[in-house]
Amino acid sequence: MTDFNKIKETLVSLDVQHLIELVNEALKKGTSAVDILNDGLIAGMDIVGEKMENEDMFIPEVLMAAQAMSQCVEILKPLLGDEGSSTKGNVIIGTVKGDLHDIGKNLVSMMMESAGMEVYNLGVDIAPEDFVSQIREKNAQIVCLSALLTTTMPMMKLTVDAIVEAGLRDQVKILVGGAPVTQEFADEIGADGFAADAGSASKLAKKLAA
Amino acid sequence: MFEVIGERINTSRKLVQAAVADRNADYIIDDVKKQQDAGANFIDVNAGARIGHEKEDMCWLLDTIQPIATVPLTLDSPDPTILEMAFLMVEKTPMINSISLEKDRFDTMMPFLEGKECKVIALCMDDSGMPISSDDIANRATALVESLNKIGIPTASIYIDPLVQPISTDVNKGTMVLNAVRAIKNSFPQVHITGGLSNISYGLPQRKMINRTFVTLMMDAGMDSAIIDPLDSKIMATIRTVDMLLGKDSFCMEYLKGVRSGMIQS
Incomplete structure (x- = not known):
């Protein structure tokens, strides 16, 4: 019987070599790749996200954990088959038009991927109409908007408005974030949620997609 | 000597926003005096956060600050019409924050700056986003200095912001900006180097320790100004x-x- 707690703990302690050994051992014992992914790696990244939220872990450690996880996912990939592709939600993420900041958004994107969601990272300087067309094309359930400037925050509202006008508002949950953004602002522009860091953003997205 | 641009009068800070909304002049005057006493060489004034109120907020802030200002002001807005108004309201030659190579910003700021006597902060940002190497930063700085020289702004009035990026996401971000500053000072000994410092420590604990150590290295490389909290x-x-x-x-x-x-x- 595979000890998923051990996989989780090893991921959280960033011992990459040992983690890879544990994943290989688990496969040898006949544990399914899907179970290793969900109950070991994704569950471990949930802990990483929580620790990030509580400032027990910091960005370089989170990056290292994500890298360790993706190395393990490479091992599991050939064995996942169709079962593995049933994701926990399609997410569109991008920085709004006029804003070129990408670091925070990329962290959020990485955490959501690690949480098992299918993330389409559109990049920076994304116009409202491009968010709209991507929601349609990717059949997204979650849209994440990032803005790091007080001057580009109004573009978040315009993007939400464009999603409403396109008749897609009921299909998607909209999350907003970025240094100047607050819960109050999120409420004001009619978004569904706000998160202050990548760990809580990922947790919130999972909750809203469920 | 190093020139400190005091960053506190910014309406994206909660208490400042409240003071501006309530037209609480005492709070603003007290804050500016504290920054000056602490050694600020410029006082940055940013009224951008109350969307739709920037013009009247900037006007009120300058009216409030001007009588007690012993140092020049840094007028901080992306909007040339607000800067034009502000420029006429200040007594000492101001610093303008800022121009960049982003096309919209560049095209609106160049006509504003032409023929004016002022200092200017020039951000190494263009439409492709943040710079990705030392050479990238240095090339953008060169483009900014050459463009500003052409409209009559002397190199010694230009404050290049090389855009400090977080070391937490890439451990080479420190050396990247340090090497860029050396290269820029090598090409333009007269130019100033400024910018925010706290980005370097984003995502890490005990940030002030990192910021203080980093400013020491940056000053050795040629940084001679920064936008910080003088308190x-x-x-x-x-x-x-x-x-x-x-x-x-x-x-x-x-x-x-x-x-x-x-x-x-x-």
Whole structure:
């Protein structure tokens, strides 16, 4: 019987070599790749996200954990088959038009991927109409908007408005974030949620997609 | 000597926003005086956060600050119409924050700056986003200096912001900006180097420790200005001490003055 707690703990302690050994051992014992992914790696990244939220872990450690996880996912990939592709939600993420900041958004994107969601990272300087067309094309359930400037925050509202006008508002949950953004602002522009860091953003997205 | 641009009068800070909304002049005056006493060489004024109120907020802030300002102001807005108004309201030659190579920003700021006597902060940002290498930063700085020279702004009035990026996401971000600053100062000895410092420590604990150590390295590379909170006495003490160590403090007078006033303590 595979000890998923051990996989989780090893991921959280960033011992990459040992983690890879544990994943290989688990496969040898006949544990399914899907179970290793969900109950070991994704569950471990949930802990990483929580620790990030509580400032027990910091960005370089989170990056290292994500890298360790993706190395393990490479091992599991050939064995996942169709079962593995049933994701926990399609997410569109991008920085709004006029804003070129990408670091925070990329962290959020990485955490959501690690949480098992299918993330389409559109990049920076994304116009409202491009968010709209991507929601349609990717059949997204979650849209994440990032803005790091007080001057580009109004573009978040315009993007939400464009999603409403396109008749897609009921299909998607909209999350907003970025240094100047607050819960109050999120409420004001009619978004569904706000998160202050990548760990809580990922947790919130999972909750809203469920 | 190092020039500190005091960053506190910014409506994206909660207490400042409340003071501006309530037209609480005492709060603003008190804050500006504190920054000046702490050694600020410029006071940055940013009224951008109350969307739709920038013009009247900037006007009120300048009316409030101007009578008690003993140092020049840094007019901080992306909107040339607001800058035009602000420019007419200030007494001392102001600093403008800022121009960049982003097409919209560049095209609106160049006509504003042409023929004006002012200092200007020039961000190494273009439409492709943040710079990705030392050469990238240095090339953008060159483009900015050459463009500004063409419209009559002397190199010594230009403050290049090389855009400090978080070391937490890539451990090479420190050396990247340090090497860029050396290259820029090599090409343009007269140009100033400024910018925010706190981005370097984003995503890490004990940020002020990182910021203070980083400013020491940046000053050695050629940074001679920064946009910071002058009420952070530890970073101010570090800056003054580094100025001395780099031979910019004749007879160590400013250092000793700082020690006697209690500003510098080990």
